[in-house]
Each structure stands twice: as C-alpha cells, then as structure tokens.
Amino acid sequence: MSAETLVQLLYLVSTALFILSLRWMSDPETARKGVFSGVAAMLLAVAGTLAGVAATGGTHYWWILGAFVLGSAIGYPLALVPLTAVPQRTALSHAFGGLAAGLVGTAKYFLYYGQHNAEALAPFIVVALVAEILLGFLTFTGSLLAAGKLQEVTWIPQRPVTYPFQNLVNLLLFAVALGLGVALVLNPLAPWGPVAFGLIILLSLAFGVLLIIPIGGADMPTVISILNSYAGLSAVAMGFVLNNKLLITAGALDGSSGLILSIIMCKAMNRSFTNVLFGAFGQAQQKAAGGEEKVYKADTTESAAQVMEQANLVVIVPGYGMAVAQAQHKVRELYDLLKKRGITVKFAIHPVAGRMPGHMNVLLAEAEIPYTDLVEMDEINGDMPQADVALIIGANDVVNPAARTDKTSPIYGMPIIDADKAKTVYAIKRSKNPGFAGIDNELYFLDKTFMLFGDAKAVVGDLARKLAGEGGH
Amino acid sequence: MREGTGTTSAAPGPQGHAAGGGHGQLDLMGALFVFMLATFIGIMVIQRVSRLLHTPLMSLTNAISAIAVVGALIVSAGKEAPTFITVLGLVAIVCSTTNIVSGFFITDRMLKMFKKRENGGAAK
Numbered sequence: 001m002s003a004e005t006l007v008q009l010l011y012l013v014s015t016a017l018f019i020l021s022l023r024w025m026s027d028p029e030t031a032r033k034g035v036f037s038g039v040a041a042m043l044l045a046v047a048g049t050l051a052g053v054a055a056t057g058g059t060h061y062w063w064i065l066g067a068f069v070l071g072s073a074i075g076y077p078l079a080l081v082p083l084t085a086v087p088q089r090t091a092l093s094h095a096f097g098g099l100a101a102g103l104v105g106t107a108k109y110f111l112y113y114g115q116h117n118a119e120a121l122a123p124f125i126v127v128a129l130v131a132e133i134l135l136g137f138l139t140f141t142g143s144l145l146a147a148g149k150l151q152e153v154t155w156i157p158q159r160p161v162t163y164p165f166q167n168l169v170n171l172l173l174f175a176v177a178l179g180l181g182v183a184l185v186l187n188p189l190a191p192w193g194p195v196a197f198g199l200i201i202l203l204s205l206a207f208g209v210l211l212i213i214p215i216g217g218a219d220m221p222t223v224i225s226i227l228n229s230y231a232g233l234s235a236v237a238m239g240f241v242l243n244n245k246l247l248i249t250a251g252a253l254d255g256s257s258g259l260i261l262s263i264i265m266c267k268a269m270n271r272s273f274t275n276v277l278f279g280a281f282g283q284a285q286q287k288a289a290g291g292e293e294k295v296y297k298a299d300t301t302e303s304a305a306q307v308m309e310q311a312n313l314v315v316i317v318p319g320y321g322m323a324v325a326q327a328q329h330k331v332r333e334l335y336d337l338l339k340k341r342g343i344t345v346k347f348a349i350h351p352v353a354g355r356m357p358g359h360m361n362v363l364l365a366e367a368e369i370p371y372t373d374l375v376e377m378d379e380i381n382g383d384m385p386q387a388d389v390a391l392i393i394g395a396n397d398v399v400n401p402a403a404r405t406d407k408t409s410p411i412y413g414m415p416i417i418d419a420d421k422a423k424t425v426y427a428i429k430r431s432k433n434p435g436f437a438g439i440d441n442e443l444y445f446l447d448k449t450f451m452l453f454g455d456a457k458a459v460v461g462d463l464a465r466k467l468a469g470e471g472g473h
Numbered sequence: 474m475r476e477g478t479g480t481t482s483a484a485p486g487p488q489g490h491a492a493g494g495g496h497g498q499l500d501l502m503g504a505l506f507v508f509m510l511a512t513f514i515g516i517m518v519i520q521r522v523s524r525l526l527h528t529p530l531m532s533l534t535n536a537i538s539a540i541a542v543v544g545a546l547i548v549s550a551g552k553e554a555p556t557f558i559t560v561l562g563l564v565a566i567v568c569s570t571t572n573i574v575s576g577f578f579i580t581d582r583m584l585k586m587f588k589k590r591e592n593g594g595a596a597k
Contacts, residue, residue, distance in 0.1 A: 018537055019514060025530055026521045028587040035581045038536060042573055049543045058550030060559055067549070067563045071570025078571065079578035086528060089579065093535040093572050100568040104544040107561040111554055124501055228531055231538045238544045240504055248504055249511040250540035256515030257534040261527060351524070358527025365586040371525050372589060 003055030010048030011246040017041035018250050022257070028371055045246055083366050084323050087224060087355040091147035094227045098139025098208075101234035102201070105132035108241055109197055113189065121188035125241055130181035132237035133197075134204050139230040141208030146223055149212075150355055160216040167278050170210050177203040211277065218397070220355045222265040222276045229258025261357050268351035268377075270403075270413035299450035301459060304426050305466035311388035314338055315380060317348045317417055318360045321394015321430065325456035331393065332367040333464040346373055348380040348390075348417045350398035381418045390422035392443075394429075394456050400441045409439060425449040428459045529583040536576025542569035 018041045024034035050058075081089050109129050112120040148156040180196045180203075187193070215223050232254025239247030266273055308314055316335075322328060338345045347369070353360045361374055384390070392399055399419040402409045419425055420443050427444060429451060443449055452459050522530050542565075548554070549562030 018540075019518065021533065021537070022515075022518045022522070022530075025523070025526055025533065027523055028525060028584070028589075031523075031526055031529065031584045031587070032581060034533065035577055035584065038533060039577050042536070042540070042542075042577075045540060045543055046546070049546045053546060053550040057552055059552050060549055060563075063559070063563055064546065064549055064566060067566035068570050071567040072574045074567070075571035075574030075576075076578065078575035079582065081579075083583070086532070086579070086583075089575070090528075090531055090535060093532070093576060096568040096572050097535065097538045097541065100539070100541040100545060100565040100572075103561045103565040103568075104541060104548055107548045107554075107558045107565075111548070111551070111558050114555065224531070228534060228538075232534070235538050235541050236508060238541060240508075242544055242547060243500060243504065244543065245504065245507045247540055247543055248507050250537050252508055252511035253515040253518075254534045254538035256512050257519045257530065260516060260519045261531065264527075349524075356528060356531065358524065358530070361525045362528045362583050362586070365525075365583070365588070368586070368588060370589055371587045374525060376524055 003052060007048045007052035007055075010044050010051070011244075014041045014044040014048065015246055015249045017044065018253060022253060045250075048246075082326075083362055084326060085151070086362065087220065087359065088147045088150040090356060091143045091150060091224055091227065093143075094224070094231045095140050095143035095147065097231035098136045098143060098227075098234060100136070101231070101238055102133050102136030102140060102204070104238055105129050105136060105234075105241065106197070106201065109133075110194065113193055116189055118189060123185050126185045126188050127181075128237045128240035130184060130200060132234050132241060133201055134177060134181070134207075135230050135234035135237060137201055137204035138208035138211065139227055139234060141205045142212045143208075143227050143231075145209055145212045146220060146227065149217055150220060157213075158217050160214045162214050166210075166214060170207070170278075173203055173207055173210070177207070214278075215276070217355070218352075219269075219276050221352050221357050221359075222262055222269070222273075224356050225258050225261035225265055226273075226277070227258070229255050229262060232256075232258055265352055265357060268415060269411075270415065296444055296451050297447075297449065298453060299426070301452060301462040301466050304450065304452060305463055307424055307426075308338065308343070308389050308391075308463075309341065309467060311338075311343055313344045313346070313383070313387045314389045314391060315346050315348050315384065315387040315419075315422060316391045316393060317350070317353075317395045317399055317419055318364065318393050319350075319353050319395025319398060320355060321396075321428070322456050323354055323359065323363055323394070325394065327393065327455075327457040327460050328363045328367040330457050330460040330464060331364070332369055334460055334467065335369055335373075337464055337467045346375050346380060346383070348377060348384075348419075349374055350377050350395070350417050353395055353398055377415065377417050381421075384418040384421040387422040388424065390419040390425045392419060392425065392427040393460065396429075396441055397439075399443050400439070402439065402442045406442075411439070419443060420446060420449075423448065426452055428452045428454070428456050430455060525587065526584075529580045532576050532580045532583070536573050536580065539569040539572035539576065542566060542573065545569055 017037045021034045021038035024030040078089055177200050180200050184196050232251045235251030236248050236255060239251055266276060335345050347364060349360050364374055365371060397411050399417050400411060401420045403411045403414045403416045406412060425448055427449060444451060545562050545565035549559055549566060
C-alpha cells in the first residue's frame with residue numbers, strides 16, 4: 001500500500017467518525033460518544049497527515065511537537081472557564097480558528113509565489129486562497145471583538161456603535177478587497193502580487209471589526225453562530241487549496257452547524273440575517289423608550305413564597321440576568337424545595353435567552369437540574385395558562401407581550417414565552433432600568449405581576465429560605 | 474483555461490508536496506461534489522441535534538473546525554520553505570491545537586452535567 005493510499009484511508013475513516021460524532025449529539029444520552037468519536041477522528045487525521053508528510057520527506061518535527069505542546073497548554077485552561085464564560089470562550093475559539101486558516105492561506109500563497117509556481121496558482125486555487133484569507137482574517141478580528149463585548153471588557157462598547165454611511169463604507173471596503181482578489185486570480189505571479197495579497201489581509205482584518213462593532217450584546221447569539229460558520233467555511237477553502245477532502249468535509253460540517261444555529265437564532269428573534277448584521281438594532285430603541293410613567297407593583301419574598309407554596313405548576317423563565325448573577329445553584333435549591341412539596345416545576349427556555357444558543361440549558365444542567373424539566377418555548381407555551389406561578393429570573397425581552405401586539409416595538413414579531421398567560425407572575429429584576437432593548441416590558445405592569453427587586457442570586461436564595469422556613473401552613 | 478495542459482497527474486514544482494495534501498492537481502469536480510454532499514449531510518445531522526445541547530454542539534464544532542491543523546502541519550513540515558512560512562505554519566498549529574484541546578474538553582465537561590432523573594447523590 002502506498003503512503004498516499006494509507007493517508008487517504010485514514011482520512012476516510014476520520015471523516016466518517018466526524019459525521020458520527022455530530023450524529024450522536026442528537027440526544028444527551030449518546031452525546032458523550034460524540035466527543036470520543038471526534039477525538040478519535042482528529043487523532044486519525046493528524047496521524048494520517050504526519051504519515052503523508054513523513055513519506056514525502058518532511059522536517060521540523062521537533063518544532064511541530066513544540067507547537068502541539070504550546071497549543072495544549074493554552075487550550076486546557078480555556079476548557080476550565082466557568083460556564084457563564086462559555087460564550088466568550090467560544091468566540092475566542094472562533095478567533096483562533098480563523099487565524100489558523102488565514103495563516104495557512106498566507107503561507108501557501110507566498111510559498112507558491114516564491115517558487116514562481118504558476119501551475120499551483122491556478123485560477124480556482126487562487127479563488128480559494130482569497131476566500132480563505134478573507135474569511136479567516138475577518139473571523140479572527142470579528143471574533144476577538146465579539147469575545148471582548150461578551151467579556152464586557154471596559155474599552156469595548158456594549159451598545160452598538162454606528163456612524164453615517166456605515167453600510168456603504170463596509171460595502172466599499174469589501175468591493176476593494178474583491179477587486180484585488182480578482183486581480184490576483186488573473187495574475188497571481190505579478191510583482192505586485194504580495195502587496196495585493198497583503199492589502200486583502202489588512203482589509204479583512206478591518207472588515208471583521210467593522211462588521212461586529214454595530215452589533216449589540218443581545219444579538220451575540222446570532223453573531224457567534226455566524227462566526228462559527230465562517231470559521232468552518234475558511235477550513236473548506238483550505239481544503240480546496242490543498243485538495244484535501246477531509247478538510248472540505250469537516251469544514252462543511254462546522255459551516256452548516258453554524259448556519260443552522262444562525263437560522264434558528266434569527267427565527268427566534270423574528271429578524272433576518274441582514275437585519276442582524278446590518279440593522280444596528282440599538283438605534284430603534286431611542287424612539288421607543290419614554291412615555292407616561294407606569295406603575296410597578298413590588299412584593300416581598302415572604303408573600304411570593306406563600307403563593308408559590310400553594311401552586312401546582314410553577315414555570316421558571318431564566319434569562320441572562322440569572323447567568324450574570326450566577327444564581328443557578330440557588331435556583332436549584334428553590335427547585336428542590338418546590339418539588340418536595342409535590343409541585344411540578346418546569347423551566348421555560350427561550351432560544352435566545354442568554355448570550356449564546358443553549359446557554360441556559362448548560363447553566364441549569366451545571367446546577368444538576370434534570371434536563372427533562374428544561375422545556376423549549378414552543379412546548380411550554382401550551383402549558384402556560386395552567387401555570388399557577390411564572391417566575392421570571394433575569395429575563396426581559398423574551399417575556400415581553402409587546403412583541404405580540406405593539407407594531408412599533410423593535411421586538412415586534414419575536415416569538416416569546418407566554419409568561420403573561422400564567423395566573424400569577426413574579427419578576428426578579430435588579431433595578432427599574434429598562435433591559436437591553438431599552439424598552440418597557442408590558443408584562444411588569446399587568447395586574448397579576450409582582451416585581452421582586454434585587455440581585456437574582458440574593459432574591460432566589462431568599463425565596464428558598466422562606467419556603468424552607470414555612471412549615472405546615 | 475489555464476490548467477488545460479492535459480496533465481492529470483503532473484508532478485508539480487520542486488517543493489516536496491505532502492501526500493494527501495500537497496497541491497497536486499486539484500480534482501475540482503471531485504472536491505465540489507464532496508463539498509455539496511458534506512453540506513447536505515451537515516445540515517441534516519445538525520437539524521437532529523437536541524436543542525438542549527446547542528452550546529456543547531458549538532464547542533464540539535469548534536474542535537472539529539480545528540481540522541485546519543492538517544493544513545498547518547503540511548505547511549510547517551515543508552522542507553524547502555523559507556523560515557517565515559514555517560513559522561506561519563507553526564503558529565497555525567498552536568491555534569488549531571488550542572481549539573482541539575479546549576473544544577473537546579469543554580464539550581465533555583458540559584455533557585457530563587446533563588442528567589436525566591433526579592439523582593439522590595448517586596451519579597449514573
């Protein structure tokens with residue numbers, strides 16, 4: 001068997017294992033098999049590549065080993081971050097992925113250019129190279145910025161940053177990069193080649209920043225998903241450049257995953273891609289806020305506990321506020337106390353609650369809440385009229401009834417959790433300030449709604465204490 | 474078309490090309506077929522992933538996209554490449570390995586937490 005055949009065989013098995021890996025993610029029961037399968041696939045891929053490289057004369061092995069070790073040393077601590085930091089870690093990961101693709105594309109171009117290798121720089125390959133660096137480098141800077149916004153790094157603005165003609169400027173820059181790319185395709189070995197290539201890199205780096213800067217924190221779930229997709233697509237481009245079907249397949253799997261998640265996120269906010277990327281959501285809010293002074297009804301945890309005690313069905317709606325306050329373990333305490341009294345407790349999970357898809361699920365799972373009690377929005381909405389109590393913890397826009405009725409509202413049309421259909425609503429909120437969307441939440445002004453002001457962790461902890469303290473009533 | 478020189482298995486330039494990933498002659502149609510099939514498979518497989526698991530799914534796909542390490546390896550191991558190209562490749566290996574290690578580990582860490590029924594302290 002020739003080296004080439006062996007390598008291709010290993011790649012074939014590796015590809016199959018990657019596909020299986022994702023297949024097993026369909027259910028939490030089989031999901032861990034997916035991780036092992038993925039690891040096996042990656043090991044085979046690396047082994048195959050090393051075999052192929054060794055067979056045709058490779059070198060620098062010690063340096064390569066060093067690179068592996070350094071990468072592992074950086075990667076392992078990143079896997080240990082608290083679960084509330086997972087969105088940032090994910091964005092950072094996309095940045096690394098984009099950078100890797102960009103660097104490989106750059107290396108390949110300069111390698112072929114240095115050898116005056118016209119055959120290697122055939123048109124389609126140059127197209128793939130340009131695509132690879134465009135996607136790779138814009139994902140790099142865009143993801144770094146996204147990670148910064150999520151981590152709430154002080155010098156990065158949380159609110160969308162907009163300026164006049166923004167979309168026009170972006171379009172113009174993109175057109176210039178595209179033009180340079182076309183020029184390179186037509187004449188890759190021209191003396192100005194490296195300069196053109198370098199310019200495309202710079203434009204891509206700038207583009208990444210410009211694309212992400214007008215997007216606000218609440219839109220991050222979609223943005224992270226889109227960047228996930230781009231990182232995968234840059235790997236696909238690499239696969240075309242290197243004529244490597246494993247790269248193409250694995251990259252396509254990542255790309256489609258990101259795409260599907262983005263579509264789910266957009267549908268969940270009832271906004272289109274283009275609206276999220278170019279719509280500068282933040283602007284709309286300035287008109288919507290204000291209006292007449294509305295009256296909240298506040299309440300004590302004492303009486304809230306009493307009401308909950310009498311309930312048959314309690315639905316808890318978690319949001320970003322719960323994550324920020326790290327309240328999930330207190331929520332578990334409350335959950336346990338309610339269950340002990342024979343009360344059914346369910347969690348209503350809105351697709352865009354939190355800062356990335358599925359974020360709430362992981363936080364609640366970390367608090368050891370059985371995943372069978374975590375219910376998707378579409379399913380739980382049917383039960384909301386039977387809910388005696390809806391407890392809103394740090395969620396805002398996802399329970400705002402204005403989304404159904406108020407055509408002028410920036411969140412109009414967004415599917416929401418029908419918390420207002422429950423018999424009684426308690427909302428835990430840090431302060432009276434409007435949430436991220438900057439608009440009033442009509443839910444808070446209903447007759448059946450009572451506010452519990454304070455930090456989520458403190459309030460839930462207090463509720464739990466009151467419940468525990470109330471013996472037979 | 475420029476590559477219409479009629480060669481399908483021409484030995485390329487003087488640089489050592491790695492088996493399985495040098496540049497060889499790009500099998501364009503084959504690659505496009507694979508891309509199309511992989512995209513469809515990807516879409517269909519991902520649509521079946523439980524919504525509960527979207528966060529670990531994303532970290533898993535992060536690790537999978539670090540398949541770019543293959544390209545980085547090919548670049549770094551090149552014999553006749555100038556130093557700065559090898560360095561680019563090595564940095565790319567560091568980036569990809571970071572994603573591989575952190576992606577798989579954090580995915581597993583999260584997945585371990587999803588439990589079905591209330592456990593009275595006994596892990597399954």
